Amino acid sequence: MTAATRLALIAMISALAIAAGSRVASAYPQFQPGRDPTCTGCHISPAGGGLLNENGLATAAQDSQFGGPPEAAHGALAGWSWLTLGGDLRFAAGAVEDHGLGPQAFPMQLEFAASAKIAAGFSANATIGATRGNNTVSSFILSREHYVMWQADPDAPTGLFVRVGRFMPVYGLRLVDHTALTERYGQTPLYGETYGAAIEYLADKYEVHATGFVHDPIQESQEHGNGGALYAELHPGKFAIAAQARYANGPDDVRTAGGGTGKYDISDDLVLQAEASVIHQRFTAGGPARNQLVSELVASWFPADAWQLDVGVGQFDEDLHVPKVDREAFDVDLSYYLNAHWNFMLLNRVQTIDFGRGGRSSGWCLLQLHYRL
């Protein structure tokens, strides 16, 4: 039995064993295009992610097994009308296939976030967290995001938003898993935030995000270029479809990317999401340019109250001109939301190169503990 086959079996058996103990209940409407079509239905940021708004906090409690006060520190760091606090702590342990299956345990995230209303329609938003540094204290501290946001109608989840500061230019599905090939290789890698200005308009049936950005000259970022990103999505009902484009001009290369995303709400407890991008990359030092293709298809099933099963297939071809360099990732992730703050994720992946013909396969089976402050 190959290592890849072993990992696939581990993933399937683990997912089925845990799912067997779940009970039937409601779905996760916040992920469904037909019910809560914009990210601001649950998040403060128009791009999604990070701090939850009032509706998001209520949903976090409602859709977990045991609920509880969803506010920061179970309500101990809440109660201010002008200030929202939060944060994320993630830790993972399990087995990683790396030239032999071996144990791994590592912290994934320690980050705090704050959003303060500073004037009518204006808010200041920032995160500060730990990262893997070197031999200086400052290198272990990173503020991924810090921006000022103006919202035309602060009491509504829709309307015009303007953000100026450091954040990730809006592009792609924005999956929470940074190892998804569309995140890692699709122009939105972990720590890929830039300084920029974004004009974003969200409506019930559509949304548009336009961002101009420059690279961060002080803190580390995976994006060394300057450019822009455009993401336009229609979400008229049970489905959503988006077109996207991105351009970055850096010291080593120039990347032009384009593609789209799609979401389909098959039923109350089954959602499909897909993304595909083509990236054209030219190199400053010369040599032939290359075209890359990256895509992802994820099915999310909510079989029972507090349970979520994601089955995904990702693909990345680093150079369409070169044979046998395309990667495939097969994911089976099972999430359990214990209460409004704790959730556990069993993450399983088998990753191949040209379906095993182009190089060494890899993968992992990890249990991730996530505490949302």
Added chain:
Amino acid sequence: MFTAVLVGCASGPDDRPVTADYLSATIFVPACGRAACHSATTASHGYPFDTVASSNASLKQLVTTGGATGGNGRGHRDLLSTIGASSNAPHSLMPPDDPLPEADLELVRRWADLGYPGLP
């Protein structure tokens, strides 16, 4: 679905340039220079790979001195074995969770056989 489209897209010989700049830009920077690995800040084991310049400098150090892992002639073997391009691969290969395709490893082997052209 998308992968199926790819089948047959690339079938010719690998004619990519075998130079330090091109290998850094297309293989080492994207594979090694990620956040919290060999990025500029983290520079694990003292080797940054986040730009073509830093990648070339790290490769130079690796192949000439053996860097942090060896010295005195071990560099050549260390580079190839670390990424799995030689038969004496160590237990932990780089990148740890996302191995390089054999086509990329072969390109690095050819570059090594030519004496690492283009290194500063």
